[in-house]
Amino acid sequence: xxxxxxxxxxxxxxxxxxxxxxxxxxxxxxxxxxxxxxxxxxxxxxxxxxxxxxxxxxxxxxxxxxxxxxxxxxxxxxxxxxxxxxxxxxxxxxxxxxxxxxxxxxxxxxxxxxxxxxxxxxxxxxxxxxxxxxxxxxxxxxxxxxxxxxxxxxxxxxxxxxxxxxxxxxxxxxxxxxxxxxxxxxxxxxxxxxxxxxxxxxxxxxx
Ligand code: PRP
Numbered sequence: 001x002x003x004x005x006x007x008x009x010x011x012x013x014x015x016x017x018x019x020x021x022x023x024x025x026x027x028x029x030x031x032x033x034x035x036x037x038x039x040x041x042x043x044x045x046x047x048x049x050x051x052x053x054x055x056x057x058x059x060x061x062x063x064x065x066x067x068x069x070x071x072x073x074x075x076x077x078x079x080x081x082x083x084x085x086x087x088x089x090x091x092x093x094x095x096x097x098x099x100x101x102x103x104x105x106x107x108x109x110x111x112x113x114x115x116x117x118x119x120x121x122x123x124x125x126x127x128x129x130x131x132x133x134x135x136x137x138x139x140x141x142x143x144x145x146x147x148x149x150x151x152x153x154x155x156x157x158x159x160x161x162x163x164x165x166x167x168x169x170x171x172x173x174x175x176x177x178x179x180x181x182x183x184x185x186x187x188x189x190x191x192x193x194x195x196x197x198x199x200x201x202x203x204x205x206x207x
Pocket of ligand 1: 134
């Protein structure tokens with residue numbers, strides 16, 4: 001029996017489609033239920049930001065999560081497979097027309113992703129004040145809370161509609177299948193079996 005943590009939120013739809021393809025009609029969470037039991041799997045529906053936590057603590061054997069979230073959290077899990085979905089970038093955004101000038105003193109950066117942000121500026125020896133927000137990050141430069149944001153950009157529509165533009169990309173991201181390190185050893189056959197099946201779906205799409 002494998003326990004699988006699946007994400008709610010931005011990457012949920014494309015991810016759940018893979019499992020619908022694999023498990024057909026049997027794969028359906030009832031209304032508000034967060035657990036789905038099938039003969040060989042227990043599926044858990046968790047917040048995207050919590051998937052790696054469940055997997056790291058072995059509350060789930062495997063899970064599906066965005067690389068951006070993995071990099072932000074830095075939890076030690078096995079990255080099994082790039083699902084080639086939920087493709088996005090983590091980028092620096094500023095008000096349209098403004099230039100990124102890292103020599104400017106006392107730069108303020110608003111972000112949900114404080115660790116990625118911190119690493120980026122530390123690697124460039126730029127000292128910035130990082131303001132942690134939990135969402136609607138695009139608002140911060142508009143009302144003077146920050147000079148720039150570091151955020152996920154998928155279609156670019158959110159930045160555009162709020163008068164912001166990307167001035168610098170930090171990383172590319174997509175959705176990954178991950179595994180707990182112990183489960184990967186103890187349940188290797190089961191983990192590799194589902195890995196092969198999902199890999200087959202992705203390969204077929206690329207042919
Ligand atoms: C992300 C990000 C932007 C938006 C970008 O939020 O914070 O607001 O998506 O997408 P776009 O480029 O297609 O407009 P997300 O939907 O992941 O929500 P979250 O706050 O729950 O992480």
